[in-house]
Amino acid sequence: xxxxxxxxxxxxxxxxxxxxxxxxxxxxxxxxxxxxxxxxxxxxxxxxxxxxxxxxxxxxxxxxxxxxxxxxxxxxxxxxxxxxxxxxxxxxxxxxxxxxxxxxxxxxxxxxxxxxxxxxxxxxxxxxxxxxxxxxxxxxxxxxxxxxxxxxxxxxxxxxxxxxxxxxxxxxxxxx
Amino acid sequence: xxxxxxxxxxxxxxxxxxxxxxxxxxxxxxxxxxxxxxxxxxxxxxxxxxxxxxxxxxxxxxxxxxxxxxxxxxxxxxxxxxxxxxxxxxxxxxxxxxxxxxxxxxxxxxxxxxxxxxxxxxxxxxxxxxxxxxxxxxxxxxxxxxxxxxxxxxxxxxxxxxxxxxxxxxxxxxxxxxxxxxxxxxxxxxxxxxxxxxxxxxxxxxxxxxxxxxxxxxxxxxxxxxxxxxxxxxxxxxxxxxxxxxxxxxxxxxxxxxxxxxxxxxxxxxxxxxxxxxxxxxxxxxxxxxxxxxxxxxxxxxxxxxxxxxxxxxxxxxxxxxxxxxxxxxxxxxxxxxxxxxxxxxxxx
Numbered sequence: 001x002x003x004x005x006x007x008x009x010x011x012x013x014x015x016x017x018x019x020x021x022x023x024x025x026x027x028x029x030x031x032x033x034x035x036x037x038x039x040x041x042x043x044x045x046x047x048x049x050x051x052x053x054x055x056x057x058x059x060x061x062x063x064x065x066x067x068x069x070x071x072x073x074x075x076x077x078x079x080x081x082x083x084x085x086x087x088x089x090x091x092x093x094x095x096x097x098x099x100x101x102x103x104x105x106x107x108x109x110x111x112x113x114x115x116x117x118x119x120x121x122x123x124x125x126x127x128x129x130x131x132x133x134x135x136x137x138x139x140x141x142x143x144x145x146x147x148x149x150x151x152x153x154x155x156x157x158x159x160x161x162x163x164x165x166x167x168x169x170x171x172x173x174x175x176x
Numbered sequence: 177x178x179x180x181x182x183x184x185x186x187x188x189x190x191x192x193x194x195x196x197x198x199x200x201x202x203x204x205x206x207x208x209x210x211x212x213x214x215x216x217x218x219x220x221x222x223x224x225x226x227x228x229x230x231x232x233x234x235x236x237x238x239x240x241x242x243x244x245x246x247x248x249x250x251x252x253x254x255x256x257x258x259x260x261x262x263x264x265x266x267x268x269x270x271x272x273x274x275x276x277x278x279x280x281x282x283x284x285x286x287x288x289x290x291x292x293x294x295x296x297x298x299x300x301x302x303x304x305x306x307x308x309x310x311x312x313x314x315x316x317x318x319x320x321x322x323x324x325x326x327x328x329x330x331x332x333x334x335x336x337x338x339x340x341x342x343x344x345x346x347x348x349x350x351x352x353x354x355x356x357x358x359x360x361x362x363x364x365x366x367x368x369x370x371x372x373x374x375x376x377x378x379x380x381x382x383x384x385x386x387x388x389x390x391x392x393x394x395x396x397x398x399x400x401x402x403x404x405x406x407x408x409x410x411x412x413x414x415x416x417x418x419x420x421x422x423x424x425x426x427x428x429x430x431x432x433x434x435x436x437x438x439x440x441x442x443x444x445x446x447x448x449x450x451x452x453x454x455x456x457x458x459x460x461x462x463x464x465x466x467x468x469x470x471x472x473x474x475x476x477x478x479x480x481x482x483x484x485x486x487x488x489x490x491x492x493x494x495x496x497x498x499x500x501x502x503x504x505x506x507x508x509x510x511x512x513x514x515x516x517x518x519x520x521x522x523x524x525x
Contacts, residue, residue: 027254027314027317031254031310031314034310038307050294050295050296051296051299054296054299054300054302054303055299057303057306057307058299058302058303058306061303061306061307062303062305062306062307062309062339063306063336063339066306066309066310066313066332066336067336069310069313069314069317069332070313070329070332070333073313073316073317073325073328073329074329132295132296132356
């Protein structure tokens with residue numbers, strides 16, 4: 001059952017990703033990206049990470065991609081022109097991708113410890129606890145500093161975007 | 177329990193629940209028309225069947241039989257896909273909601289009154305809601321009509337803005353219950369009936385009102401129905417839709433109303449538990465034992481829908497800047513304050 005679901009959604013995922021590159025219309029590409037992200041969420045779910053799956057759908061497919069489609073809709077972006085692509089990219093790109101994938105595959109296949117690294121270890125070592133319990137425990141004890149630093153980083157990003165948006169309009173009171 | 181039995185039981189549950197949900201969608205429409213009629217001092221539908229009770233059937237038949245017009249300049253794939261997304265997302269949420277007592281079980285501990293018991297039920301519902309935005313956004317964009325596009329932009333901006341307040345208002349309850357599982361959240365507040373509901377005993381009334389307002393905005397209902405403000409935008413994002421495709425948007429809207437009502441019931445109003453707690457002895461009859469929780473649940477959802485319609489009949493529409501101001505400057509900070517207060521209270525306890 002797991003295997004069938006995995007194959008189906010992995011196929012969806014790869015198909016969506018390929019479609020994303022092949023489509024010429026931005027909105028189709030954006031929608032393919034949503035397909036990729038939702039199928040990734042299902043793959044997370046199959047791995048037993050239900051919280052991550054839900055977060056993936058809510059944050060990526062639900063919030064970030066809505067903004068993408070929003071921008072595409074607002075600008076009413078038309079079809080993109082298809083170019084042949086540069087020769088150098090073709091010559092170097094494909095071997096590079098193959099090499100990269102090969103390296104990644106070897107590393108993943110060889111190191112059996114990758115799946116039971118520190119983080120995963122903590123998650124699976126608490127019998128009876130749900131995914132959410134374990135995750136929040138790790139997040140607020142061992143990984144507290146990175147967690148807080150990340151939130152500060154996001155806050156800075158928000159402030160930066162507000163500052164950038166403010167810079168443009170000269171007249172006051174027209175900010176809405 | 178074997179896989180086959182599990183599969184067949186689940187299929188049966190899904191079919192029954194979906195049919196019931198669609199029926200209640202149809203009758204919510206009637207409820208609204210009747211009530212708004214009363215509020216505006218007229219009768220509402222009264223010709224078809226006794227008290228107009230067969231009106232939903234006739235409405236459905238009408239939608240089926242109408243000519244399906246597809247304008248020539250629409251972007252066809254997305255134009256056809258949008259109503260499907262909207263309706264699907266509206267109908268899926270019910271799958272994780274428990275609507276009856278989990279104590280009544282069939283062979284092999286099989287629960288009758290919920291389709292599935294997910295331990296992140298609340299997040300699933302929020303996730304489905306956030307996907308539902310695409311139905312509206314794509315409908316407006318693919319119609320290739322300025323009113324549709326404006327309606328869709330308004331709708332998606334409104335949905336994104338109020339989704340935050342909606343999600344944050346639920347965090348307080350999650351904090352005090354310590355779980356995202358809807359069944360456990362209900363069981364957490366069912367001990368003494370009305371007094372231990374999250375709305376009263378759980379001290380989450382601020383959260384409830386934030387949820388209420390955000391929910392009205394999420395379902396594009398009056399006084400937040402700017403996406404389909406007929407005096408400005410014809411009909412908003414579904415201007416170019418006709419026949420069954422329009423009916424699908426219509427059904428999605430009402431199904432969303434019911435979903436929101438169900439979530440409010442589960443989170444704030446004690447779900448299927450009796451408002452009297454254990455004041456009255458539980459009936460010994462097994463049929464009564466299983467029907468009574470469902471009755472309470474339906475009654476609570478009904479009161480919520482009643483309030484919905486009442487508000488629609490009473491309040492005028494917001495202006496768009498007021499809507500955004502209200503969402504970001506009042507509801508959001510209030511929801512965050514509520515979370516802080518609840519965390520302090522939980523820590524103190």
